[in-house]
Every structure is written in structure tokens, then in C-alpha cells.
Amino acid sequence: MSLVFRQIIVCLWLVLAACVAQVRGAETSFTVKVVAGDAPHVEVRGEVETAIQKWVFASEYAGVTKLDERVDGLEFSTMADERATFRQTAPGRYETVTAANRIAYQVRLSSPRVTSDAAHVSWIDGVRGIVMLNDVLPQNLDGARVSFELPQGWKIYSSSFKTRLTTDVTTDEGREFRGGNRREVEDAVFAVGANLRVVNQASASGNVLCVIDGAWAFEDRDVTRAVKIMVDKHRGVMGSLPKERAALMLMPFVQSAPPQRWSAETRGTNILLMMGRGGSRVAGLAQLENVLAHETFHLWLPNNLNLQGDYAWFYEGFTLYRALRAGVETGALNFQDYLNAVARAVTIYEAAEARRGIKDSLIAASLARWRDADAAALVYSKAMVVACLYDLEVGWQSNGKRGLDDVFCLIAQRHDMGKPPVEANRAVIAVLDETYQSSEFTRRFITAATSDLKVEFARFGLQVVPSGTGIRLIVNPQLSKKQRRLLQRIGMR
Numbered sequence: 115m116s117l118v119f120r121q122i123i124v125c126l127w128l129v130l131a132a133c134v135a136q137v138r139g140a141e142t143s144f145t146v147k148v149v150a151g152d153a154p155h156v157e158v159r160g161e162v163e164t165a166i167q168k169w170v171f172a173s174e175y176a177g178v179t180k181l182d183e184r185v186d187g188l189e190f191s192t193m194a195d196e197r198a199t200f201r202q203t204a205p206g207r208y209e210t211v212t213a214a215n216r217i218a219y220q221v222r223l224s225s226p227r228v229t230s231d232a233a234h235v236s237w238i239d240g241v242r243g244i245v246m247l248n249d250v251l252p253q254n255l256d257g258a259r260v261s262f263e264l265p266q267g268w269k270i271y272s273s274s275f276k277t278r279l280t281t282d283v284t285t286d287e288g289r290e291f292r293g294g295n296r297r298e299v300e301d302a303v304f305a306v307g308a309n310l311r312v313v314n315q316a317s318a319s320g321n322v323l324c325v326i327d328g329a330w331a332f333e334d335r336d337v338t339r340a341v342k343i344m345v346d347k348h349r350g351v352m353g354s355l356p357k358e359r360a361a362l363m364l365m366p367f368v369q370s371a372p373p374q375r376w377s378a379e380t381r382g383t384n385i386l387l388m389m390g391r392g393g394s395r396v397a398g399l400a401q402l403e404n405v406l407a408h409e410t411f412h413l414w415l416p417n418n419l420n421l422q423g424d425y426a427w428f429y430e431g432f433t434l435y436r437a438l439r440a441g442v443e444t445g446a447l448n449f450q451d452y453l454n455a456v457a458r459a460v461t462i463y464e465a466a467e468a469r470r471g472i473k474d475s476l477i478a479a480s481l482a483r484w485r486d487a488d489a490a491a492l493v494y495s496k497a498m499v500v501a502c503l504y505d506l507e508v509g510w511q512s513n514g515k516r517g518l519d520d521v522f523c524l525i526a527q528r529h530d531m532g533k534p535p536v537e538a539n540r541a542v543i544a545v546l547d548e549t550y551q552s553s554e555f556t557r558r559f560i561t562a563a564t565s566d567l568k569v570e571f572a573r574f575g576l577q578v579v580p581s582g583t584g585i586r587l588i589v590n591p592q593l594s595k596k597q598r599r600l601l602q603r604i605g606m607r
């Protein structure tokens with residue numbers, strides 16, 4: 115199961131049909147009332163100044179389907195409080211006979227049937243929950259004010275609140291969210307609950323609010339320490355923490371599970387991590403550090419980039435590799451862990467390719483990943499191996515002067531949110547080619563479906579040997595000086 119969980123982690127932007135009229139933001143306001151208990155739900159009321167006829171709810175997100183079926187009791191009315199009759203035109207799509215200004219409905223929010231889905235959609239259980247505006251509000255809101263009503267004694271936390279990040283957001287002012295555009299609204303994520311603990315962790319370039327629920331094998335301060343180490347590490351490559359703020363929401367699965375079982379999503383500036391609480395402190399902490407190395411990088415890539423289109427092969431697979439390097443650099447992992455992780459990725463992607471029987475480029479696999487678990491394995495595992503080869507190649511060429519981090523750094527500078535939107539794959543490949551000083555690498559390994567990556571390791575002093583049903587990577591006992599220097603840069607002693 116842990117493999118499945120690993121592959122489900124996501125960060126994606128939904129690009130919705132452009133034919134739906136956008137709802138003006140300045141006059142749009144909603145109240146979301148959280149109701150816990152046996153039939154947990156939110157009661158939502160909204161008002162838009164300019165009446166509209168077509169209302170759309172998200173029906174699918176990150177492979178979780180039928181989200182629209184959780185919406186119940188819809189009512190539409192005009193400013194004069196006249197009811198507007200409506201019909202459903204497709205799943206999640208409604209059309210009123212006369213344009214309406216007001217909408218009221220409930221969204222049923224029982225915990226998802228598939229445990230790992232809890233990192234991707236809203237849910238509420240007995241004492242805690244997650245509210246994501248993407249699946250609770252209508253889509254295409256070009257901005258909105260949202261105020262929350264909570265059960266007695268519950269609190270709400272999020273880095274989506276514009277008020278200063280503080281551990282005291284119990285006042286009414288602290289409960290109002292203001293999203294200035296569609297992306298801010300659809301990216302907003304809120305942790306709610308009766309027993310949430312919060313610690314505000316300052317990092318070199320901003321604050322990370324750690325929102326923790328439940329008893330864990332590790333201490334709260336272990337969590338804040340791990341967050342700070344990783345955010346500071348990534349900042350060295352990517353620049354300041356976007357918007358100078360972020361939140362980590364750490365919540366347990368409803369069912370008991372080992373720490374190897376986890377599911378996470380970094381949306382906007384909020385990282386939601388659901389994890390099993392079983393096992394030892396050491397195992398739990400190692401898993402936490404491992405996941406955070408990856409998820410915190412998503413605060414920059416892709417969440418702070420103005421790149422459009424699907425390029426998951428890069429922001430997932432290359433991020434996995436970046437997290438691995440960062441783990442070795444911070445001492446959480448050693449060089450043997452590095453070799454083992456790359457070898458495991460080779461084993462996983464080769465098995466996936468064998469099952470698929472078709473050869474796809476990483477770009478094509480990215481497009482297929484929600485309907486094909488083996489395509490997802492390529493997006494994560496094969497792309498991670500390609501990232502590794504790229505890093506080694508560029509290090510080899512430049513005698514250690516350049517590496518994959520130079521690519522991340524250039525992309526962050528050229529395509530952050532302040533820059534105009536551009537097509538993602540073209541932009542990323544341009545930077546990869548520029549840093550490599552040739553398009554040969556991307557033509558072989560990214561836009562084409564080159565299959566056997568194992569043969570590439572030999573020139574860097576790494577041998578591929580069979581191991582069980584997979585492979586192991588071992589260091590050649592006879593290394594050239596250049597090979598030794600390259601591997602030492604990565605952490606070989």
C-alpha cells in the first residue's frame with residue numbers, strides 16, 4: 115500500500131473550461147458553517163452582485179471523483195429574494211431559469227472512503243477536518259470573501275488568511291478569508307478542529323505555521339525543526355519563501371496506520387500531510403523529514419511559478435530527486451540511502467513500463483497519470499531517475515560547477531508569479547537545455563521515450579547489479595579521479 119500512497123501525492127492546477135463566465139470577485143461573499151457530528155457537512159450561503167445563470171461545482175480533483183454528488187439542497191434566489199428555478203445540465207453544473215444572485219446549499223463531508231483521498235478533498239470527522247474552497251464553493255469565482263462559523267470550541271487555521279500569521283485567529287476578523295483572484299480562492303485550504311495545536315516557526319525568509327492534531331511518536335518541536343531545516347535549505351536554491359508564509363497541517367488518518375502510510379498535498383501556501391501514527395519515534399520522524407523535503411519544495415515548484423499546462427514529470431519527479439539531494443545535504447539521509455532510492459526508482463519504473471507495454475515520453479505519461487497508475491509511476495520514478503542522470507551529466511560536464519539546482523534556480527527567477535504566464539514544458543525544457551548547453555539530453559530522455567536508463571550510470575562510476583526482482587546501484591571499486599570528485603559532491607565519503 116505504501117507504494118500506492120507514495121504515487122498519489124499531488125500538486126496540480128485544474129485548468130477548467132474557459133466557456134464558463136467568471137464571477138466578479140469584489141462583491142462576492144460566502145459564509146461557510148462547519149457542522150460536525152454523525153452527518154458532518156458545511157452549510158454554505160453566498161451572494162454575488164452581478165446575477166449569473168451558470169453555476170459549476172468541482173466534480174473531480176486529483177483522481178477523486180463524484181465530488182459534485184456531495185452537494186445537496188441547492189437553492190438559488192435573486193436579490194429581491196425571489197426563488198430561481200434551475201436544472202442540472204451535467205454533473206456539477208446548474209443553470210437557473212432567471213439569473214440569480216444568491217445561492218445556498220450543503221456539502222456532505224464524511225471522511226473519504228479511500229484513506230489517501232483525505233489529503234486532496236474537504237472532510238470532517240468527529241473532532242477535526244479540512245475545508246478546501248475548491249470543492250466547497252462554486253468554481254470560477256474571480257475572488258471572494260469567505261467567513262466561517264465553527265462548532266463550539268473549534269478553531270480554524272490556514273496560511274490563506276491574509277491577516278498576519280499568528281497563533282491567535284479565534285477572533286471574527288481572523289476567520290475571514292479574502293481571495294483576490296480565482297487561483298487564491300481555489301487554492302485556499304483550512305484546518306478546523308477542537309484540539310488543533312499551533313506553533314509558529316520563523317524561518318530565514320518568512321513564517322511557517324505548524325498546525326498539528328493528535329498524539330504522535332515525535333514531539334511538536336521535532337516537526338517545527340524539520341520544517342525550518344527544509345524551508346531554509348530550499349530557500350538557498352529558490353529564493354525567499356513565496357508570500358513569506360506557509361502552513362503545515364499535520365493530521366492523523368482516521369484508521370490506525372504505520373508512518374510509512376501517508377498522503378500529502380501542497381496547495382498554494384498550505385501543506386496538508388496525513389500520516390499514520392503507528393511505529394517508533396525514529397521511524398515516524400524519518401518519514402516526516404522525507405515527506406517534508408518533497409512537499410516544502412512544492413511551495414516554490416510548482417505553486418509559485420506562472421507556468422501553464424501539465425508538467426508533472428518535472429515538478430513531481432525532479433522534486434523527488436531534489437528532496438533526496440536535500441536529505442543527504444542536511445544529514446537526514448546518507449549516500450547509501452541516495453543510491454538505494456535511485457535504484458528503487460529504476461526498479462519501479464521498469465516494472466511499470468513492462469506492465470504498460472507501451473512506450474511514452476515523460477510528457478505523455480504526465481497527461482495519462484490520473485487514469486493510469488503505471489503512467490504515474492513514470493511521472494514520479496522514471497522522471498526522478500532522469501533528474502538524477504541530468505544532475506550527474508551536468509556535474510560531469512562542468513567539473514562540479516553546475517547541477518540540477520541551477521535549473522531550479524533559473525526557473526524560479528524567470529517564471530515566478532510576477533512574470534507573464536508561459537507554457538510549462540517549453541519553458542522548463544529551455545532552461546534544461548541552456549544549463550546542459552545542448553538539447554541532446556531533453557531530446558533523448560524527456561520528449562522521447564528512451565527506455566533503458568541503466569546503461570547511463572556506468573560513466574559516472576556506478577554499477578547496476580540485479581537484486582531480487584529489481585536492481586541495486588553500487589560504486590565501482592575502481593573510480594577515476596573525475597568520477598570520485600563527482601560522487602563526493604553528492605555525499606560519497
Ligand SMILES: [Zn+2]
Nearest residue numbers: 123124125430
Ligand atoms: Zn509532489
